[in-house]
Amino acid sequence: MKPTDTPLTDHPQNTPQETPVPNSQGKPQEQTQNHLESRSQAASNASQEIQQNLSTESSLHSSTDSASNPSTEPPRSTSADSAPTHSTESPQSTSAQDSQQPPAQVSSQDSSQETAPSAAEPAKTLPYKKIAACTAAVLAAVLLLTYLGVSIYFRSHYLFNTTINGQDFSRQTVEDARAFFAGQADAYTLKITESGGKTEDITGSEIDMSWNDSQALDQILKDQNAFAWPMEYFKETYKEITFDISYDKAALEKKVSSLKAVTAEPIQPQSAYPEFDGNSYVIKPEVYGTDLDSKKLLKQIHESVARLDEEIDLQKEGFYKAPEYTAESPKLKELCQTLNQYCKASITYEMDIPIVVDKTLISTWLSYDADFHVTLDEAAIRNWMTEFGRRYDTVGTTRPLTTPAGKATEVSGGTYGWIINEDVEFPALVNSIRNGEVVTKAPACDQTAASHAPQDWGGTFLEVDMTAQHMWYLENGTVVFESDVVTGKNSTPTPPGVYNILEKLSPTVLVGNIDPETNEPEYRSPVDFWMRVTWSGIGFHDATWQPAFGGDVYLWNGSHGCINMPYYNAQELYSILQLGTPVVVHY
Structure with missing residues (x-):
């Protein structure tokens, strides 16, 4: 660019201000300033206070520009591509100006524009701070207006998360709630759930139900803090109110008395109890039965109708007479432990x-x-x-x-x-x-005996078969000795039964019973081998007076009840027999 291509003003010191300097986006600073000023103008329209502040700052800026550049002539482009500007000055004046400001000075100014900001540059950055302040103010104003607007809204609407009698009325009006509950009364049905899942209904038409306006809905709205809506957004509000419901109480009581749950033959409740299951005592669960507390039920139905409740579960809500003890009763658990201890x-x-x-x-x-x-x-x-x-x-x-x-x-x-x-x-x-x-x-x-088997005498014993008039001695089930014998005659028979050897004597004298006529023993019989079976005088012994043994001798020459044996057989038996040995005597 040549210095002579651009006409100079009378105030060359302002040239750096009027010469475009590239900004961070590569656009001329003048365009950036115009863009920012248009944003500032839009912000000033949002707030009167901000506009006044902006006007004050603009005035100060204009004063600064006037002091540094008295000329009102708009800045001219120095670009080589700009169209030539027609000056009113003479060529001589132009030459004089050229002579007053050599080309080298212009080159120095261009260089200064590219490398460092001028003294007036800080004044140009002031709009950025103003824009930030304006934006914050506008945002605050918007938030405030939003808060106030929503607060005003909630003066006529229920707050967030407002539940009335189980129904969500968030952001709804009192009129909405009234309309809802009025409709509920028109189509009202109270479902009664019985034990086992059976149900019966009580309808509004059966009891001539009608709904009258309630001020309770208005009071809920009055009691809420509309300005606290931001906090209420995160809270739950539950309200239970009783409406001014009118119905025929006599018709309701008649309906209740006709319910099957009331008229059916009740099953009485049974408490839980310990039961032995074959291994231990366990708690048998309680049975609630179907015996209703009718007075309690009627009272609850009146209250439920007044609140427009939709269901009553007789078992869950405890209308059946409860058993005295349940499976979780501590006393019952303690009882079960005591029984199991036994x-x-x-x-x-x-x-x-x-x-x-x-x-x-x-x-x-x-x-x-x-x-x-x-x-x-x-x-x-x-x-x-x-x-x-x-x-x-x-x-x-x-x-x-x-x-x-x-x-x-x-x-x-x-x-x-x-x-x-x-x-x-x-x-x-x-x-x-x-x-x-x-x-x-x-x-x-x-x-005691030798064993608990049916033949409790064991394997070692004496056996006498009075029918065969024969005896055996067995040791561990094996016969080791046997002999013919003579048992008691018919008038003094040998008593059958199972005995044991009580006494062994050798020799001894056997003495009979005292004869009442002579007052003397009926007999005195010396023997060498005596093995007592009973304390009444029955035993085994040698009988040298017997002419024979076995057969039918006992019928015509039987003993007084003892078991007579040949001498040597009695001797042998005596030698091997032990006290206490069982003796089995039978026919």
């Missing part, structure tokens, strides 16, 4: 087949009263012990057997066998149960 006991009696007294049997002996006090039925335990003794006491009972000769028969009577001492064992059993003991034991006995 059932921990297990007493095993060592019999031929073990007899076990455990939870299965013990549970039948347990009971509890209305106060949940547990009782162990000792009378029942006593009866069980008696039956236990009767089953396992074998003295005098009939036992089956097969003789060494192969004859099947049975034997009854005698003094040998089991006798359980029930008087001792009963309290021991009761204590074991109360203490929850686990024990294995033999029962307390007054008398």
Whole structure:
């Protein structure tokens, strides 16, 4: 660019202000300033106060420009591409000006414009701050107007999250609520849900229902703080009101009394209770039944109709008479624990087949009263012990057997066998149960036998077959000795039964009963080998006076009841026989 291509003004010191300087977007600063000033003008229209401030700042800016550039001539473009400007000055004046400001000075000014801002540049940045302030003010004004507008809105509308009688009336008017509840009354139905899920309805038409305007809806609106709507947006407001509902109370009560839930034969409630399930006591759940509290129900229905409630669940809301105890009752749980403590006991009696007294049997002996006090039925335990003794006491009972000769028969009577001492064992059993003991034991006995098998005399015993007039001695089931014998005659028979050897004497004298006429013993018989069976005088012994043994000798020369044996046989038996050996005597 040549200096002579651009006409100079009379104020060359203002040239930097009037010469366009590129801004950050590459646009002339003059265009940027015009754009910002138009935004400023728009903002000033939004607020009178902001416009005044902007006018004041603009005046100050104009004064600054006038002081630095008195000429009112608009700035001229220095671009080489601009159209030539026609000056009114003479060529001589132009030459004079050229001579006053050489081209080098113009070049210096161009360089100054590109490298550093002029002294007037800070005044040009002032609109940015004004625009920020204006924008903030406008935003604040908009927010304030919005807040006030919404607050005014909520003076006639319910706030956010407002629920009345279960219905959401957010941002609705009182008239909206009235219309809704009036419609509800017109089509009102109260559903009664019974036990088992059955339902019955009470309709508004059945009770001549009508809805009268209520001031409660207005009061809810009055009570709310419209200016607190921002906070209410995050809160829930629940209101329950009773409307001025009119209906025929007599018709309602008649309808209630006709409900099947009221007229049906009620099932009485049952409390939960402990039940033995075969392993332990568990709580059997309660049963609520269908026995209604009619007075309570009628009162609730009146209240529900007044509120326009839609449903009453008889069971959930507790209209059925409740059981006294439920499965969660602490007293019931404690009772169950106590019962199970008794059932921990297990007493095993060592019999031929073990007899076990455990939870299965013990549970039948347990009971509890209305106060949940547990009782162990000792009378029942006593009866069980008696039956236990009767089953396992074998003295005098009939036992089956097969003789060494192969004859099947049975034997009854005698003094040998089991006798359980029930008087001792009963309290021991009761204590074991109360203490929850686990024990294995033999029962307390007054008398024992070799085993609890049907032939409780075991495998080592003496056997006398009075029909065969023969005897055997067995050890561990094997015959080791046998002999013919002579038993009692018909007038003094040998008593059948199971006995045991009570005494062994060698020698001794057998003395008979005292004869009342002579006051002397009926006999005195010396013997060498005596093996007593009963304390009444029955036993095995040698009988040297007998002419023979076996056969039918006992019929014509039978004994006084003893078992007569040949001398040497009696001697041999005496030598091998032990005290206590069982003796089985039968026909």
